[in-house]
Amino acid sequence: VTSGDRNSLAPWCDSCPLRALPIFEEFSSDELDFMLKFKTAHRHAERGKTLIRHGESVNHVCTLFSGWALRHRLLPDGRRQIVLVLLPGDMIGLDTIFLQPPQYSIQALSDITYCVLDTQLLAAMPLEQPRLAQRLMKLALIEQRVLETRMTVLGRCSAEERIAYLVLDLHQRLSRRRLMNGYGFAFPLTQQQLADAAGLNIIHTNRVLRRLRMRDILTIQNHRAQIHDMAALQRLVTVGMHDGARPLF
Amino acid sequence: VTSGDRNSLAPWCDSCPLRALPIFEEFSSDELDFMLKFKTAHRHAERGKTLIRHGESVNHVCTLFSGWALRHRLLPDGRRQIVLVLLPGDMIGLDTIFLQPPQYSIQALSDITYCVLDTQLLAAMPLEQPRLAQRLMKLALIEQRVLETRMTVLGRCSAEERIAYLVLDLHQRLSRRRLMNGYGFAFPLTQQQLADAAGLNIIHTNRVLRRLRMRDILTIQNHRAQIHDMAALQRLVTVGMHDGARPLF
DNA sequence: CGTCCCCTTGAGCAGAATCAAGCCTAGTGG
């Protein structure tokens, strides 16, 4: 890899949010070079666009670079569950390396940019770069842990707790990645999407949000979220949070 | 590995349920030999015993050999969510290779036997046996897919659908692994456990079971499950099942 | 025989869903 090549790939190498994640901090430079070989493009998509469609094979894995996206499942009768909200730095479709076709859809929540890596190459990678493979495995396991937490929240928590959990989780993930600080942040989910993520109905979601607003805990309006009373919000999710866990990232 | 060694390890090598899973079919014999090195013991535990406790580090990974177990999370206020019911052949604590301590507890649902593998060795394994690492990664990704399905069921399905899904899922997994055939099978979960898995309350669970029994769809009694009307049961979960997915195993 | 655990059933309540309108804003096209 010449320095010329490097520069042309700079967006990924230097500013890709993934780089900031603890898990990638320990990358050696030749592992980085190796990763760079996978990168085939740096693209963007508009809000609402579907990047991966349930049941349709894909031949690339992506890393979200800017903007938000969501991973969801549709039931035949139209019900929908948002499995995970993806933030800059998250991988998209990692499982398609081994499991095709994907059993979920991915949709852009805002205008986004993302890096595209080649699936075929990634699948073979463990043979050449076992350390890298170890890290990807760890990444997958971390995500699994997150899913278990979300599952517990869906199965055992009230509407209020679910909403509180979702917002707090997003706040934490954004903070950890240095994508924000303070208590207000851009929040591109509509109430319907929030409802689909929380496993609630939109009307009830709206009412829960009103209650939280009235109690001066949290306001979500005009595509922005503002946490007024962090302590109270955390109290609401004492529950899910008690995992000293949450080394989500 | 001498043939003497081999024989002494026979329980794992020849009859471990894992061997029957598609994912392990393709094992080469030296990969198998390699795996055998990890095995440190073949143990058993009584019904009710806790194998892994939330927050307490463990230094071994297991494969369930016989009997059922469950993976669950406790909330500080006592609410509990059963994340997954583990059947013979399932791995226990795979994530502890990279993520310590575990964020869940594992409990034996019946008397069980299991193989114990060494965590340290497994963690280093990718460096020596990349193909094996690939397979473990695939295994983790499959489990993740299962969790996403379960999450969708919890977030979007009715009580009846949840119960139906759970039972049907167990039936399928047992069948695929050749651990049963037909429509009746041993079912060691109590109604409370079933409730904790479905994200329901025990009383409601009891009523749903009664309704399913009355409609001649399904009977769960005396630690046995009997599916009377498979078609009807499947209709109830058309929903979750529609993923042409379910290549769970 | 008593205790513990699990299952079962009833009565009443509440959290969340559904049904039905109406509002606001941004974008579009005449």
Place this chain on the structure above:
DNA sequence: CCACTAGGCTTGATTCTGCTCAAGGGGACG
């Protein structure tokens, strides 16, 4: 420039699914 539309937000009224409280029954085991 205004009318119209579409998407999203808000609210009320009503229904119902699932939860809580309370009590009793049966089997296993010491």
